[in-house]
Amino acid sequence: MLVDNQQIVAALWETILMVGISLLFSFVIGLILGILLVVTRKGHLWENKVVFTVLNAFINIFRSIPFIILMVAVIPFTRLVVGTSIGTAAAIVPMILYAGPYIARLIENSLLEVDPGVMEAAQAMGATPWQIIIRFLIPEALSSLLLGITIATIGLVGASAMAGAVGGGGLGDLAITYGYQRFDTTVMLITVGILVVMVQGLQSTGNFISKKIRRR
Amino acid sequence: MITFDQVTKIYNGKEQQVKALDQVNLQIEKGEIYGVIGFSGAGKSSLIRCVNLLERPTSGKVIVDGQDILNLSAKELREAKRSIGMIFQHFNLLNSKTVYTNVAMPLLLANIPKNEVKKRVDDLLAFVGLADKANSYPDQLSGGQKQRVGIARALATKPKVLLCDEATSALDPETTKSILQLLKKVNEEYNLTILIITHEMGVIREICDKVAVLDSGKVVEAGSVFDVFSQPRTEIAKNFVRSVMHDEIPESVYQLVKAQDERHQIYRIVFVGSSAGAPLLSQIAKQYAVEVNVLFGSITELQGIPFGNLIVKFDGDEKEINRVIMHIHQQDVTIKEVLADVS
Structure with a gap:
């Protein structure tokens, strides 16, 4: 094997860092966009055709660009934000741009599942629009929301591996440089194995927490 | 309010x-x-x-x-x-x-x-x-x-x-x-x-x-x-x-209505409140030369007031039946003839 254990551990850590940080940012962006997508639609709390149409189109554009292309396309922007276009930090920027709109769609979906009757009850009680979002919409959607976040996290693990192709570091980088370009099958198998275990772990955890929250 | x-x-x-x-x-x-x-x-x-x-x-x-x-x-x-x-x-x-x-x-x-x-x-x-x-x-x-x-x-x-x-x-x-x-x-x-x-x-x-x-x-x-x-x-x-209220007339009664003639006439009597308790029908049977036959009846309570609904058949002379109807009209009840073509 061309790499030692330390290198593998370091690569794993880089992957976790990339996924963790980009998840945090893209979750915040996705949550805001997702809520806006729901409340600005017709007949909802803050019905606003302009905001909804613009947001909808914007998200669709980002969602339609394959990650590998997005990564290259936003290099100038990445450079502007983190000062470089290679390395772990540079990989995080396109990962956020990739996962943010994705999470927005997932959150939109979960929020739309909430029983309109519950919203009606909230309005009948005299809740403010803000209270409706915080105390009714989000808690009722939480279980389904968590499953969505799990899916997004797994998507980010995949994206982080792809970021390796442009020198992003992490397990993907290791697999491509040693496993693919230098024909080291052991490294390839080990990285794939770690990724599989990671995804399994994430999905099981997501399912478990979602089930705990779900009350119906 | x-x-x-x-x-x-x-x-x-x-x-x-x-x-x-x-x-x-x-x-x-x-x-x-x-x-x-x-x-x-x-x-x-x-x-x-x-x-x-x-x-x-x-x-x-x-x-x-x-x-x-x-x-x-x-x-x-x-x-x-x-x-x-x-x-x-x-x-x-x-x-x-x-x-x-x-x-x-x-x-x-x-x-x-x-x-x-x-x-x-x-x-x-x-x-x-x-x-x-x-x-x-x-x-x-x-x-x-x-x-x-x-x-x-x-x-x-x-x-x-x-x-x-x-x-x-x-x-x-x-x-x-x-x-x-x-x-x-x-x-x-x-x-x-x-x-x-x-x-x-x-x-x-x-x-x-x-x-x-x-x-x-x-x-x-x-x-x-x-x-x-x-x-x-x-x-x-x-x-x-x-x-x-279940006051629709049952099919069996309906058949009888179809067969009614001067000697057999069918009426709907609606009792309200205190009149529901009055022994109207037994009085009629005693005072007049008609036979009273109750075909269908229901009593419901509305807001604590009894509300009765009876369908009865009077058998007897037409004149006598008319006198009965007059008698009933004097009471605090509503009476209506039931005809074959309306329920």
Whole structure:
């Protein structure tokens, strides 16, 4: 094997860092966009055709660009934000741009599942629009929301591996440089194995927490 | 307590406008249980939603507790909604929250201190008979229990008005009865004005003081439950009354009606109140040379007043039967000849 254990551990850590940080940012962006997508639609709390149409189109554009292309396309922007276009930090920027709109769609979906009757009850009680979002919409959607976040996290693990192709570091980088370009099958198998275990772990955890929250 | 003044609601569809409410005028007094009945699509839901502005009337006025609610600011309206509780057909509880939190929600929204909330919620849960379910989740409850939670939640902010939107339509007859009794108790103990919309005449008969019949967005008949049940004027009201009073003539009797001649005449006699207790028929049998044959009968209680409905056949001489009819007309009862071509 061309790499030692330390290198593998370091690569794993880089992957976790990339996924963790980009998840945090893209979750915040996705949550805001997702809520806006729901409340600005017709007949909802803050019905606003302009905001909804613009947001909808914007998200669709980002969602339609394959990650590998997005990564290259936003290099100038990445450079502007983190000062470089290679390395772990540079990989995080396109990962956020990739996962943010994705999470927005997932959150939109979960929020739309909430029983309109519950919203009606909230309005009948005299809740403010803000209270409706915080105390009714989000808690009722939480279980389904968590499953969505799990899916997004797994998507980010995949994206982080792809970021390796442009020198992003992490397990993907290791697999491509040693496993693919230098024909080291052991490294390839080990990285794939770690990724599989990671995804399994994430999905099981997501399912478990979602089930705990779900009350119906 | 609630006044609808020329309330009209129009929905703008893609192809055409739909008039859900057409110049509705209704007056609901304080402490009353007022029922609005109609078929689906008659405009009931729109009507009740105009009281707390879940839907805004296209024109007209809605006055609740002296306030013209259409003229309130968003903030004033939220304030006003605290004195208007509402319960729903499908309960609309938060599935992710416990029974306790569900009931506490209107108080939490109003930023009431925690200890006060606790006291109020405990009282309410005891009142609706769910003190032991505070920590359960809605999916662990039966339909009737969920509606009790809904009622407790609606009462949390001590409202003056309770709106019931088909509150028993998703429940079985037994549970419906117990929920209606609970609403009656709410009405009596808190002197709460209750507006009920329903398509079940049984609900109206059970607890309402007054009733309005809604058809295609118009109030076609309104009055005390007793008046509307004993003397429905419109065809639609008659249909609703028939659905619970079981005064339709059975097929076997109908065959007899067809065969009636001068010597056998069939009449419907309607007794109301104290006359229901009078031994009218036995008196007739003794005083006149006719035979009285009761073909069908029912007695229902409306608002504590007995209401009887008998279909009888008189056998005898035509002149004698006419004298009997005269006699009955002098009493406090209504008598009508039953003919073969009308029911």
